[in-house]
Amino acid sequence: MHLTWLLSAALLGLATCVPIERPKEKQEEETPPEAPDTGLYYHRYLQEVINVLETDGHFREKLQAANADDIKSGKLSKELDFVSHHVRTKLDELKRQEVSRLRMLLKAKMDATMEQDVQVDHLSLLKQFEHLDPQNQHTFEARDLELLIQAATKDLENYDAAHHEEFKRYEMMKEHERREYLKSLDEEKRREEEAHFEALKKKHKEHPKVNVPGSRDQLKEVWQETDGLDPNEFNPKTFFKLHDTNSDGVLDEQELEALFTKELEKVYDPRNEEDDMLEMEEERLRMREHVMQNVDLNKDRLVTLEEFLKSTQKKEFNEADGWETVEETQVYSEAELQRFEAELAAQQAELGRQAEQLRQQHQELQQRQVELDAQKKEFQQVVLQMEQRKAQKQPEQAPHAGPDGELKFQAQPPHAAPADQTPPPPPESRAGGPALPDAPALQNQVEPLQNQQHHANPVEH
């Protein structure tokens, strides 16, 4: 598997200096000088684990003797028990760093999506990361190496499929945007734009014939133009050794892809408006898949010399007629594009619907605020009137003068006067303002008002 070379390759970093002629049974081991980015989100961790394991003589030796199955089955992981204490300490440290990195990722995700103060079960969340053992967050064990290998194998297998899907969506989006743009133009402009588009498309198609990847013609062109060798002396075995750049006895995906550069340059030039470099990357991936499909007999994503030589015996190797490039391939059907556009339209409609809902809510809240303000004003006015009335009543409650003008003694303070002694309010005060509600009624009005004001608070934020 891809991972096999990745793991054992990096583990066997020394193999770069191993002579080209290696025993046949050792050909399963692979070693690029530096492992390219796998695109895995734990790539760095994987790489660091490999780098550390590589420093252990015992482990390196075991790896050299291991085959792809030993690595995948977890047999190799068991050898971790025998690596030096120093190496184990380093691995433990790497694991703690990885756990802490994942915790930070989780926290950032939670902060972005959830309310604060929510109790988080980190252990159960860590379980979603399949490349390490969540039960033990402190030391790196055989189980961790096994899980790391399993996760990387699975993820890398899905990687190409995901890339194709992403590319397809990219192409559909490009076409969708082009069609939308055309719709926005007037008749004359649209015709101009369409003519321009067709001209670019035609220009992009004008390129020398692209050879079928992995065919005699294709390899011979590399032999002649890249390697500068005589085409009449083309020799598959020599070719294989020349392009096994890290001399590990196998052509890995990167070494294969390097062979396609010449073909890709025929079609794609980053200086041209009509050449899309993302299409070039898709083309490179398709070429590699094509070769692997025909040549990699045991499906371990590596080409051994034996597999390579067998492929050169095939009829297709010698009689390939031409490669269908991305632009000649129907990446998506019209029906798929329509589904994609419908999906986009549904997403947009949903977003629009949500925006409209928010707008309406906002409007309602604003309206509610206006009503509350009016109620508040009215209430304040009522309170003011009550106070005025109270102030007007004060002089009447002052000690009454007797019939002869003498002051009568008032034993109780005016506010404590018995109800039956309180004189009715002067008629003019009732006639003046709006009718004054009774005290309990007023009380009832105050209560809901306060509640309403409380609910209305979000508006102010």
Ligand SMILES: [Ca+2]
């Ligand atoms: Ca190689």
Ligand SMILES: [Ca+2]
């Ligand atoms: Ca193979």
